[in-house]
Amino acid sequence: MKIYLVQHAHTRPETEGSDRPLSQQGWRDIRKIAAFVSEQTGCNVSGICHSGKLRALQTAQVLDERLKTPEGSRAEDGLDPGDPPGIWAERLNARATDLMLVGHLPHLARLTGLLVCGDETRLPIRFTRAGIVCLDQNEDGIWSVTWMITPQIVRSSRWGSLGVEH
Numbered sequence: 001m002k003i004y005l006v007q008h009a010h011t012r013p014e015t016e017g018s019d020r021p022l023s024q025q026g027w028r029d030i031r032k033i034a035a036f037v038s039e040q041t042g043c044n045v046s047g048i049c050h051s052g053k054l055r056a057l058q059t060a061q062v063l064d065e066r067l068k069t070p071e072g073s074r075a076e077d078g079l080d081p082g083d084p085p086g087i088w089a090e091r092l093n094a095r096a097t098d099l100m101l102v103g104h105l106p107h108l109a110r111l112t113g114l115l116v117c118g119d120e121t122r123l124p125i126r127f128t129r130a131g132i133v134c135l136d137q138n139e140d141g142i143w144s145v146t147w148m149i150t151p152q153i154v155r156s157s158r159w160g161s162l163g164v165e166h
Contacts, residue, residue: 001137002146003092004043004100005108006063008055009130019054029130029151030059034066036154037132041147043100047071050102051079059130060102067100079103085111085120093141100132108133115143128152 009026022030037043045067050060052075060073078087081104088101088111101108108127110120115135117124124145125133131150135143 001092001095002043002045002098003135003137004037004045004098005112005127005133005135006059006100006102007105007108007127007129007131008053008059008102009062011055021054022058026055026059026130027062029154030062031066032154033130033132033149033151034063036149037063038066041134041149043067043134044098045069045100046097048073048100048102049076049079051075051104053080053104056102056104060100063100063102069100073102079107081105081107083107085114089114092137112145116145 009030010023011026012020012023014020047069048060048064048067050056050073056079057073057075064073079101085107092099092115105127109123109125112125112133112135113122114120125148127133128150131148133148134146136146137143
């Protein structure tokens with residue numbers, strides 16, 4: 001089984017409140033990432049879960065539009081920045097189908113540490129906004145990092161020239 005962990009895309013300034021929308025750069029980045037992932041990685045998720053915060057919702061919607069998941073995107077509890085990662089570690093260990101989670105730091109980093117290292121305080125990945133980390137669970141239940149894609153990588157490739165507007 002694979003899970004795809006996504007930190008929401010860039011947002012408008014914090015002065016606009018805690019539930020702020022994506023910035024123009026955020027829209028551009030997540031559209032390019034979604035195009036790259038759908039065409040180059042074989043990402044085939046059953047659904048996309050997000051925290052319900054506007055920035056995560058908007059990020060998840062762009063990914064779902066491109067990936068066309070059977071279950072669509074939906075808000076789920078346990079994905080807020082300060083939520084304990086054990087909630088989702090248990091849920092993921094009980095799943096059989098691939099899933100994408102769109103959330104926030106430090107939660108995503110702590111979840112990755114718990115899954116990959118067995119310790120939420122170890123941070124094996126440096127997440128970036130609109131970046132996607134793919135984790136794979138083998139038949140013994142061991143998680144490992146398979147790949148990571150960031151807006152910086154996509155910008156420096158032919159994908160960086162995709163014409164996306166918002």
